[in-house]
Amino acid sequence: MEIHQRFTQWAMSQGVEINGIAAHRFPGKGLGIIAEKRHKAGDTLLTVPEGALRSVRTVPKRISAPIGSITVHGLLAADLTADVSPHRAAWRAVLPNKKDFGESVPLMWDEQLQQFLPLPAKKLLNHQKSKLKADWQAVSAAFPDFSKDDYLYNWLIVNTRTFYYVPPRSKKNLPRDDCMALNPFADYFNHADEGCEVLCTSTGYEVVTDKPIEKGTEVHISYGSHSNDFLLAEYGFMLDENKWDHVKLDEYIIPMLSTAQKEDLEEKGFLGEYTLDKETICYRTEVALRIICLPRGKWNRFVSGLDDGEKDQPSVNKQLLGILESYQDDASKVIKSIQSLNVGLDCQRVTLQRRWTQIMNLLQSAIQRMGA
């Protein structure tokens, strides 16, 4: 852990204040943060001053000027790729390596394996691919000596380690995707579905405990209310216990709708985003299923709140059950296909199977709740 001690010293020299926590290796998670003493709820564990962040404001002109217009993500990745400064060597030394990303992040997987990601993860992946392509086009034109491999590595560093950040006194409204900064030492924190509070103030960041934490246990923050498909596509991991996990039923419901039904749903703002979580199906799904199985007048009364829909619930449930069962059949076929695949790494195929098993479990719980 010598490199971590060196980095910790360096971070403190940049004004970072660390209270009773340290970097620690956790199996299956890389590095994370461990409590070195007992903390009570409301304790400030970490303060990172504005001046220690790496953001759009700290990118030198010699990097930004030749590139011109580009996302903040793409620019920070270019800045990291060019960075050989001894000043930040201690920080570079504690970052994950290319092999870590190669195993975990779907963007690095064989395309044949990527095809087996659940649709929401695949959509995020496609978005990443087009963002990366545009960023690399702009950066490689300005810096033809950069290796694509190094740029991709740094692009993933930015993707997996930045915090939401709006530079103070920004004149223009940055798009959400561009609000990001690298945050030394804070970027050691791993994610859980609930974690310490991360406060972004005008002077920097603070991490404050949300509950008492025992000495020797891992301390988490929450990267957001993310499903496992999101965590997998964006960060290359999934949680076993994730209260925000859900599956989308759009692939099954939308093809069942006629053009007129889609138009009606669109007009009322209910087309798509049909979600099943650990406890319920969402109201949007109820509305879509009812347009399929009820006469138009009844559907209108339900949507306008004149009918609570109780009497028609059995027909809706029957419709839903059929959908959940065919989704289950498909998921079990996907798992079998992954088992017979010969591409990619074992750990990647295991991750995919784990995700599809989680999906099967979500579907099974919903079926059981319906009393089927």
Ligand SMILES: C[S@@+](CC[C@H](N)C(=O)[O-])C[C@H]1O[C@@H](n2cnc3c(N)ncnc32)[C@H](O)[C@@H]1O
């Ligand atoms: C901000 S970094 C956290 C520090 C990182 N673990 C490291 O080794 O440097 C985010 C990355 O940590 C890993 N990670 C975060 N939370 C995790 C968790 N609960 N389980 C497994 N890996 C996790 C993922 O690889 C993710 O892309």
